[in-house]
Amino acid sequence: MKKIRPVNSLLIWPTLPPQVYFKAKSNWRPFPLDQDNCRIYSKARQAIWQAFTSLNLGPDAVILMPAYHHGSEVEALLKAGLKIRYYEVNELLEPDPAGLEALLDANVCALYLIHYLGFPQDALFWRQWCDARQLLLVEDAAQAFLATQQGQPVGSHGHMAFFCLYKTYGLPDGGAVVSSVPPPFPSASRQSGLWRAFKRHINWVATRRKEVGLVHLLFKPVQTWWNRSLSELKKQHHKEFEVGNPSTPPSTMTSFLLPKLLDEGTAEDRRKNYRFLLGHLGEMVPPPFDSLPEGASPFAFPIEVSDAKSFLLRLRHRGVGGLLFWLNPHPSLPVADFPRSKALREGLLALPVHQELTMADLEQIVQAVQEARVGLTAKAAVAG
Numbered sequence: 239m240k241k242i243r244p245v246n247s248l249l250i251w252p253t254l255p256p257q258v259y260f261k262a263k264s265n266w267r268p269f270p271l272d273q274d275n276c277r278i279y280s281k282a283r284q285a286i287w288q289a290f291t292s293l294n295l296g297p298d299a300v301i302l303m304p305a306y307h308h309g310s311e312v313e314a315l316l317k318a319g320l321k322i323r324y325y326e327v328n329e330l331l332e333p334d335p336a337g338l339e340a341l342l343d344a345n346v347c348a349l350y351l352i353h354y355l356g357f358p359q360d361a362l363f364w365r366q367w368c369d370a371r372q373l374l375l376v377e378d379a380a381q382a383f384l385a386t387q388q389g390q391p392v393g394s395h396g397h398m399a400f401f402c403l404y405k406t407y408g409l410p411d412g413g414a415v416v417s418s419v420p421p422p423f424p425s426a427s428r429q430s431g432l433w434r435a436f437k438r439h440i441n442w443v444a445t446r447r448k449e450v451g452l453v454h455l456l457f458k459p460v461q462t463w464w465n466r467s468l469s470e471l472k473k474q475h476h477k478e479f480e481v482g483n484p485s486t487p488p489s490t491m492t493s494f495l496l497p498k499l500l501d502e503g504t505a506e507d508r509r510k511n512y513r514f515l516l517g518h519l520g521e522m523v524p525p526p527f528d529s530l531p532e533g534a535s536p537f538a539f540p541i542e543v544s545d546a547k548s549f550l551l552r553l554r555h556r557g558v559g560g561l562l563f564w565l566n567p568h569p570s571l572p573v574a575d576f577p578r579s580k581a582l583r584e585g586l587l588a589l590p591v592h593q594e595l596t597m598a599d600l601e602q603i604v605q606a607v608q609e610a611r612v613g614l615t616a617k618a619a620v621a622g
């Protein structure tokens with residue numbers, strides 16, 4: 239059996255440095271936090287449910303949704319009473335106008351556009367396309383908080399847009415919506431968020447202390463197994479998509495930490511890390527992620543691999559927690575009808591790129607990927 243060495247553990251999620259408590263609050267309020275019609279809930283899926291419920295679209299309303307999606311956004315839309323009609327993305331992960339046109343009928347009320355991995359879609363084009371057909375444009379910027387396009391914030395062209403604050407900063411939770419019909423403020427009782435903030439602190443320590451990194455490395459698969467077994471026991475088969483109470487406000491810790499964490503340099507720090515990884519691993523990165531647009535705020539660094547599960551394991555042994563980017567679609571998706579989305583789910587592996595990474599962390603990621611690649615190529619050669 240292969241010996242696992244102590245190694246710093248690097249995850250996709252931004253960590254929470256302990257010195258955050260000594261930081262002054264920032265006065266900077268990036269979009270959508272500077273908008274009167276912005277509402278913040280615990281999760282973006284709750285914001286989606288709230289925004290669509292406030293629209294009262296009726297029982298026949300259909301939304302055009304990419305087959306390449308997380309799943310929780312689909313669940314929130316279904317729970318809000320919408321019908322989903324899926325479209326395939328093109329090789330640049332954009333909707334195809336001709337493909338969309340074929341899906342239109344009198345019941346279609348909205349186009350759902352996902353800004354994948356913090357890379358802006360051409361929202362201005364899609365807004366004009368929607369306006370010409372009297373459709374709503376919905377921008378899913380869950381992974382694109384702080385991203386801009388031609389100086390305009392991502393999310394500002396849509397009739398509504400959604401953001402995950404905790405994907406950009408080491409917060410326990412926080413999902414925002416900005417909408418032309420603002421939903422009600424969350425009214426359920428507030429959670430403390432202490433446990434999740436503590437875990438983000440531990441993640442920070444694990445990036446700096448090999449011993450903690452090792453425990454992290456060993457503990458994570460056990461935790462995943464435990465959560466999965468528990469869900470199976472409770473017959474909650476798609477727990478990762480559950481909406482929960484849509485009136486849940488962001489936790490106390492999120493409200494306390496967010497103004498301390500907001501920083502005008504965050505998107506550029508992420509871009510700097512992305513450029514470094516692109517410089518070393520660029521040939522593994524598929525379009526459109528192989529060149530970095532000016533205003534992107536990368537959520538993760540994607541590489542394309544053929545044996546993703548083995549690759550992930552090899553990365554983990556080297557302290558890098560990659561993520562198979564949306565392995566499981568929402569159960570309502572007829573998977574076989576959308577081959578490109580299926581291939582993306584099986585082969586697109588996301589690596590950490592967040593602003594808390596140091597140069598040594600980035601070098602560790604590059605080395606881990608190169609070693610995993612060489613190891614798997616050698617294994618394939620032996621098997622062949």
Ligand SMILES: Cc1ncc(COP(=O)(O)O)c(C=O)c1O
Nearest residue numbers: 281282283308310311380402413
């Ligand atoms: C594209 C997209 N939309 C919506 C969501 C839902 O976000 P949350 O987990 O905050 O509900 C996610 C979550 O990963 C996502 O990736």
